[in-house]
Structures are given as structure tokens and as C-alpha cells.
Amino acid sequence: LLAVVQFPALFKGRAATFFNDNVAAVSALVLGASRAPDMCKLGMAFNLYASKLQCRVWQEWVPSASNTADDGSRRGPAQTSALSLGVTVTSVPLPPDARQLLQSSPQQLVASILG
Numbered sequence: 001l002l003a004v005v006q007f008p009a010l011f012k013g014r015a016a017t018f019f020n021d022n023v024a025a026v027s028a029l030v031l032g033a034s035r036a037p038d039m040c041k042l043g044m045a046f047n048l049y050a051s052k053l054q055c056r057v058w059q060e061w062v063p064s065a066s067n068t069a070d071d072g073s074r075r076g077p078a079q080t081s082a083l084s085l086g087v088t089v090t091s092v093p094l095p096p097d098a099r100q101l102l103q104s105s106p107q108q109l110v111a112s113i114l115g
């Protein structure tokens with residue numbers, strides 16, 4: 001979600017594949033829904049942003065050991081295996097309204113994203 005929100009120009013009108021090692025997260029992102037309220041809102045928000053950007057999305061599950069972004073979140077950007085692949089690694093702050101987004105109702109979520 002953060003990538004789509006922070007870098008919309010990279011996704012507008014394009015196809016994007018997202019690799020994730022969390023089965024529950026992949027499911028929530030594919031379905032746009034989950035029994036867990038926070039996951040449901042994240043999945044819904046992701047799909048609303050992708051739709052707004054006309055981004056065609058494919059979610060792919062990968063084993064944790066194959067997820068080049070995973071070690072960056074655990075060991076820090078300077079220690080990530082993505083660097084060995086020539087990927088630029090950067091830290092991006094969470095938008096200040098992210099907590100408010102998760103506390104909003106589904107109707108508020110739709111209104112705030114699609115306006």
C-alpha cells in the first residue's frame with residue numbers, strides 16, 4: 001500500500017506485480033477483504049488506490065527466504081539482499097494520516113481515496 005500511495009506516478013496506467021511472503025496479506029490484497037478489520041482496510045485501501053491509478057495488479061506469494069524486501073524490514077536497508085541485485089533501497093516514512101486511515105469506516109475510506 002505504501003508504495004502505491006507514496007509513488008503513484010510509478011503505478012498509474014501500468015501493470016505491477018507485488019511479491020509478499022504473508023499468505024494472509026496476499027489474500028486480503030487479492031480479495032480486498034479479510035475477517036481481520038485492519039487487514040480488511042489495508043486490502044480495501046490498496047485496491048481502491050490501484051483502481052484510482054488504473055493499475056493492473058498481480059499479487060504473488062513467495063517464501064520468506066526469497067523475499068528480497070523482507071530482510072530490509074528486519075535487518076535495516078543497509079543489510080538487505082536487494083542491494084546485491086542492484087535495487088535501490090530507501091526508507092520511506094509512513095504518511096501521517098495512515099493511522100487515521102485504519103481507524104476510518106469503509107465508507108470514509110472509499111470517500112477519502114476516491115474523493
